Amino acid sequence: MDDWIDYYDSTHTIYASRLHRNLHFQVIARDIIGYISPPDAVVLDYACGEALSAAQVADACxxxxxxxxAPGVRGRLIARFAPNPKISVRSLDDLRNMKEKSVDLAVMNSVAQYMTPDELDSALAAIRRLLKPGGQLILGDILRPEVGMGRDVLALLRFALTHGFLKDALIGLVSTALSDYRQLRSRVGLQRYGETEMIAKLAAAGFTASRAHLNIGHNPWRMTFVARHALATPVSVNNR
Incomplete structure (x- = not known):
């Protein structure tokens, strides 16, 4: 995962435009909010990235x-959200010092593909330690083995057409094809999981899980899973 952390801590071109970037985080925030209950919940966003719309999530919890x-991203988060008393920024190492069973909802969105299977297992163990009895883990944007990059491109173009940045998206796709991202993706690769495989992986980590009906974010060909402690009541995902 270190190579990907370094990439996202650099000046990268993963977003086609400022509008694309802003909409990306707005949609994720909207979808996360849909999982928050009760309104006083403690929410953990694991490997959150720039989290530009985090204030909206904070308003709902x-x-x-x-x-x-990523230290550079973390510094920007601290500066951006310092005035908001409901938001705290931490490193992943800081989570080891957090109190057990202190989190109602944990979200790990568009992160698992950048981790080795062992790194994901470690992250799941860390999150499970922090979740309260009955707390939920939302594991989003999981890449499927049978779905290739073409569907990612199509999802982006549909999103761009709907929100008015199609020209920028087309230019961005060309830039990405020539960028460090494409080279890194070719060299390091991205982890993909089938639905049954991910449910089994979550079970091995001590969770009961089901696939949600809708993925977090704009890509309908990726998957989101909703999980609880194995000893807790099985989760229902009928609302997603």
Whole structure:
């Protein structure tokens, strides 16, 4: 995961435009909010990235913890959200010092693909330690083995057409094809999981899980899973 952390901590061109970037985070925030209950919940966003719309999430919960491994991104988060008393920013290492069973909802969105299977297992163990009995883990934007990059491109173009940045998206796709991102993706690769495989992986980590009906974010060909402690009541995902 270190190579990807370094990439996202650099000046990258993963977003086609400022509008694309802003909409990306707005949609994720909207979808995360849909999982928050009760309104005083403590929410952990694991490897949150720039989290530009985190203030919206914070408005919907009691406390929002943004945990981010990239030091440059983390510094920007601290500066951006310092005035907001409901938001705290931490490194992933800081999570080891958090109190057990202190989080109602944990979200790990568009992160698992950048981790080795062992790194994901470690992250799931860390999150499970922090979740309260009955707390939920939302594991979003999981890449499927049978779905290639073409569907990612199509999802982006549909999103761009709907929101008015199609020209920028087309230019951005060309830039990405020539960028460090494409080279890194070719060299390091991205982890992909089938639905059954991910449910089994979550079970091995001590969770009961189901696939949500809708993925977090704009890509309908990726998957989101909703999980609880294995000893807790099985989760229902009928609302997603």
């Amino acid at each position: 009691g406390e929002l913890i943004l945990a981010e491994p």
